[in-house]
Amino acid sequence: MPIHPIYSAATSPSDNAMLFNKYKKAKKAVLWNRALLGVFLFFILLWAWIGTSFQIAELFTGFANIVAFLVNDFLPPDPGAVASMAGPILDTLFMSYAGVALSVGISFFLGVLAAKNLSFHPLCAFLSRSFIAFIRSVPAIVWGILLVAAIGLGPMAGTIALGLSGVGILGKAYADLLEEIDESQLEAVRAAGASWFQVFGQAVWPQFKSGFVTWSLYKMDLNIREAAMLGVVGAGGIGYALESSISLFQYKEAASGIVMIFFLIVIVEFATAKLRERII
Amino acid sequence: MNLDEWKKQKRRTTFFLFITLFLFLVISLAQLGVAPGKLLDSGERIQSMLNSMVPPDVHEPSGVLEAAIESLQIAIMGTFWGVILSLILAVFGAKNLAPHWTISYIVKGFAVLVRAVPALIWALLFIAAVGLGAVPGILALAVNSTGMLIKVYAEAIEEVEKGYIEAITATGASKFQLVMQGILPLITPIFITWSIFRFDINIRYASVLGVVGAGGIGWELVRASQTMAYNEMLGITIVIFAIVLFAEWVTRFLQKWIEKSNVRAFQSNSN
Numbered sequence: 310m311p312i313h314p315i316y317s318a319a320t321s322p323s324d325n326a327m328l329f330n331k332y333k334k335a336k337k338a339v340l341w342n343r344a345l346l347g348v349f350l351f352f353i354l355l356w357a358w359i360g361t362s363f364q365i366a367e368l369f370t371g372f373a374n375i376v377a378f379l380v381n382d383f384l385p386p387d388p389g390a391v392a393s394m395a396g397p398i399l400d401t402l403f404m405s406y407a408g409v410a411l412s413v414g415i416s417f418f419l420g421v422l423a424a425k426n427l428s429f430h431p432l433c434a435f436l437s438r439s440f441i442a443f444i445r446s447v448p449a450i451v452w453g454i455l456l457v458a459a460i461g462l463g464p465m466a467g468t469i470a471l472g473l474s475g476v477g478i479l480g481k482a483y484a485d486l487l488e489e490i491d492e493s494q495l496e497a498v499r500a501a502g503a504s505w506f507q508v509f510g511q512a513v514w515p516q517f518k519s520g521f522v523t524w525s526l527y528k529m530d531l532n533i534r535e536a537a538m539l540g541v542v543g544a545g546g547i548g549y550a551l552e553s554s555i556s557l558f559q560y561k562e563a564a565s566g567i568v569m570i571f572f573l574i575v576i577v578e579f580a581t582a583k584l585r586e587r588i589i
Numbered sequence: 590m591n592l593d594e595w596k597k598q599k600r601r602t603t604f605f606l607f608i609t610l611f612l613f614l615v616i617s618l619a620q621l622g623v624a625p626g627k628l629l630d631s632g633e634r635i636q637s638m639l640n641s642m643v644p645p646d647v648h649e650p651s652g653v654l655e656a657a658i659e660s661l662q663i664a665i666m667g668t669f670w671g672v673i674l675s676l677i678l679a680v681f682g683a684k685n686l687a688p689h690w691t692i693s694y695i696v697k698g699f700a701v702l703v704r705a706v707p708a709l710i711w712a713l714l715f716i717a718a719v720g721l722g723a724v725p726g727i728l729a730l731a732v733n734s735t736g737m738l739i740k741v742y743a744e745a746i747e748e749v750e751k752g753y754i755e756a757i758t759a760t761g762a763s764k765f766q767l768v769m770q771g772i773l774p775l776i777t778p779i780f781i782t783w784s785i786f787r788f789d790i791n792i793r794y795a796s797v798l799g800v801v802g803a804g805g806i807g808w809e810l811v812r813a814s815q816t817m818a819y820n821e822m823l824g825i826t827i828v829i830f831a832i833v834l835f836a837e838w839v840t841r842f843l844q845k846w847i848e849k850s851n852v853r854a855f856q857s858n859s860n
Binding site for chain 1: 603606608613614616617620621625631634635658659661662663665666669670702705706707708709713714715717718723724725726727728733734756789793795796797800803804807808810811814817819821826829830833834837846849
């Protein structure tokens with residue numbers, strides 16, 4: 310490894326002086342940059358602070374209120390609501406799973422198209438990447454609102470919204486993973502006269518598999534949280550039940566719903582961790 | 590067991606695993622009532638919706654712009670308070686700095702609980718507790734950020750070497766001095782990376798928090814969907830899309846700038 314000029318030993322006094330000057334200059338530039346950055350961030354913060362007319366006092370009253378609210382109105386969770394929340398919570402699980410399945414299917418196709426080393430044409434890779442980037446840049450909730458408007462209230466809109474939001478994440482992850490694989494293995498299999506599918510099965514898949522499984526299961530973890538939010542806009546699942554019980558001031562019911570979401574998240578994360586171990 | 594048998598067994602477990610996963614998918618779809626037929630039935634509705642969506646339109650440009658700016662400001666304030674709260678709590682949550690190990694577990698347990706509640710539900714709770722507007726949005730984002738940031742900050746602090754802390758404590762430094770002089774400079778790179786990452790997430794959330802009435806552009810989208818103004822919905826979706834793109838650009842820009850103001854600058858300047 311070549312030694313960087315600034316670290317290499319100086320041989321004469323004039324070299325030393327030059328190095329020192331360089332160091333002083335660099336240090337000055339860095340300090341200036343830091344000061345500028347600080348001022349910039351300060352003004353941005355000031356702008357936001359004034360724009361939202363936020364007051365420090367609100368921080369304390371806000372947190373005092375929420376704690377009082379949680380303690381007085383929320384606790385203890387109503388155990389009677391567990392039965393009525395069980396349906397929606399299962400729906401959330403099913404939505405997340407079906408959403409993952411949908412997005413894995415679509416993202417696999419788009420990811421292969423978007424990876425430069427596997428795609429049929431550079432233009433095709435570019436288009437696929439842009440499409441994935443577009444889907445990623447629209448939040449899942451927005452997809453949910455659009456889909457609820459298009460196909461009506463219910464878990465179907467939520468499932469498709471989860472599928473779309475998954476394409477944004479998984480499509481990019483798959484494409485990046487595929488672009489990072491070892492080219493020499495591809496060359497070797499290609500040189501043996503393998504068709505595209507044979508190349509994929511023999512050279513790409515063994516390298517791609519672990520990343521594929523990890524990312525897909527990670528998206529399953531994410532989906533539970535996202536599915537719980539999607540319900541708020543009417544796309545089915547536990548969020549819908551939570552929203553209606555909060556708007557009806559049935560806070561203890563909502564509390565048991567939140568506790569159930571918590572357990573669902575823990576169970577799913579445990580299950581995906583086990584599955585990952587098993588498959589990889 | 591020889592290798593062949595082992596391979597066969599492994600193949601069999603994989604096979605069963607896939608059958609189970611597939612069956613679960615079928616059950617899920619059946620339970621949700623997702624059927625291709627149903628999607629085809631709403632084809633006409635989707636068609637008419639798409640037709641009325643173009644050209645996209647923004648009914649009150651100034652109002653939407655204001656809401657978009659409010660979203661940005663909520664994200665900035667939410668991240669700011671989230672970062673400050675998490676830093677303070679992370680000091681108590683890190684095992685090597687906590688006054689007592691039970692406190693560390695309590696803080697980390699709190700973080701896990703906070704993380705389990707999605708951001709939008711936090712916003713609903715804060716609206717119930719403090720009313721509508723930007724403030725519940727800011728507080729919801731701040732609390733939601735702590736769930737993730739406490740965890741990563743505390744992990745960063747825990748990675749600080751024991752000898753380092755002992756050396757500073759041996760000079761007679763107080764806890765506060767230890768954190769400010771010894772810990773913060775060490776975790777700065779991790780701290781900056783994660784805070785910027787969280788800002789990116791918060792902007793996405795801030796653009797949808799309005800859906801439940803916590804200020805920002807989300808409310809405009811819901812209003813448009815309630816009045817079935819589909820062209821406005823598309824227009825506002827495009828604005829949200831632009832906000833997210835802008836956020837990505839800003840975070841990249843900030844990252845580059847911060848890189849310039851740390852040690853790496855010495856290397857590039859000397860060339």
